[in-house]
Amino acid sequence: MTTKIAVLGAGSWGSVLANLLTENGHEVTLWSHKASQVAEMNEHHTNTAYMHDFEYEHNLNVTDDMKVALTGAEVVLFVVPTKAIREVSAQAAKILVANQQQVTVVHATKGLEQDTYKRVSEMLAEEIPAANRDGIVVLSGPSHAEDVAKKDLTLITAAAENEDVARKIQKLFMNPYFRVYTNTDVIGAEFGAALKNIIAIGAGALHGLGYGDNAKAALITRGLAEISRLGQSFGANPITFIGLSGVGDLVVTATSVNSRNWRAGNELGQGKSLSEVIDTMGMVIEGVATTKAAHELAAQRHVEMPITDAIYDVLYNGAEVRSVITGLMQREGRPE
Structure with missing residues (x-):
């Protein structure tokens, strides 16, 4: 059965998910705010700024007119950076309200809002009226766009x-x-998706400094403990953090050169400045x-996150x- 789907955000992940849905037989319209990108994708079926040497399905529609993308859609997938979620969802809401249209809202964005510390689903719920959505779904899990484009075996979670x-x-x-897979723990799925990027920066930094597998494994393990502590303080199910949107996403992001966060940490470890x-x-x-956001939120909620605090000190x-690293290793001994 064909479903009409709007995908908002034509970066690497958004465009590859739009391509996958098109392959699956759905009627997909991908929205980008960049006219040049839209022209390239419609004419050449490439997206060279984000995906090298990849050709998209020829029947994937791409537009810079959000109204064209949304009108008639049954599902709207947001794949824009966290800092753009409010602006893009507010634009979408105006169109949905004017169309008297109800959709299933899905997002594949991984982050927390600055200052409010809100999860992406919370922002979407605030911007899109309840009458115009029948649910909000979080897509997360170990999934680099580059590997999905190559049809590597990929498993993720849809949480609602x-x-x-x-x-x-x-x-x-x-x-x-x-x-x-499905899950009903939206809080856990979103905290796992967002916070693993912090640990990935640390893992990249270890690599840049020349540390080996022992150090990386230790960081991932103790990083997962921090992610779980903060998520559970908001009511997340601890089991979620040993699933695809927890340890699965953390492992792929903290060990792969395809991860921007890992690459950023690697360059920091090699001595480059954040700027x-x-x-x-x-x-x-x-x-x-x-x-x-996590450093400030942990302090506010009195949740211990020493690795996050250390990475914050490096970045800010x-x-x-x-x-x-020396400071972390010399912390007072304690039970695991």
């Missing part, structure tokens, strides 16, 4: 408070190389802003990477 809505989205995405890293990356490094206080 209403499991029927999660199952609806599960069916849209499932195919022989892309498997989706140099941001200037050369060319794409949003979600973990930088998320580190600030100019601390030297080796010195914060």
Whole structure:
């Protein structure tokens, strides 16, 4: 059965998900605010700023007119940076209200809002009226766009408070190389997705400094403990953090050169400044802003997150990477 789907955000992940949904037989319109990108994708079926040497499905529609993308859509997938979620969802809401249109809202964005510390689903719920949405679904899990584009075997989670809505989205995405599980723990799925980017920066920094597998494994393990502590303080199910949207997403992001956050940390470990890293990356490094939000949120809720605090000191206080590692290793001994 064909479903009309609007995908908002034509970066690497948004465009590859739009392509996958098109492959699955759905009528997909991908929205970008960049006219040049729209022209390239419609004429050449490429997206060279984000995906090298990849050709998109020729029947994937791309537009810079959000009204064209949204009108008639049954599902709207947001894949824009966290800092753009409010602006883009507010634009979408105006169109949905004017059309008297109800959609299933889905997002694949991984971060926390600055200052409010709100999760992406909370922002979407505030911007899109309840009358215009039948549910909000979170897509998360170990899934680099580059690997999905190559049809590498990929497993992710669709999390929604209403499991029927999660199952609806599960069916849209499932195919022989892309498997989706459902979950009702939206809080856990979103905290796992957002906070793993912090630990990935740390893992990259360890690599840049020349540390080996022992150090990386230790960081990932203790990083997961921090992620779980903060998530559970908001009511997340601890089991979620040992699933795809928890340890699964953390492992792939903290060990792969395809991860922007890992690459950013690697360059920091090699001695580059944060401003140099941001200037050369060319794409949003979600973990930088998320580190600030998580550091402040943990302090507010009295949740211990020493690794996050150390990475915050490197990113925002100019601390030297080796010195914060020494500080972490010399903390007072305690039970695991």
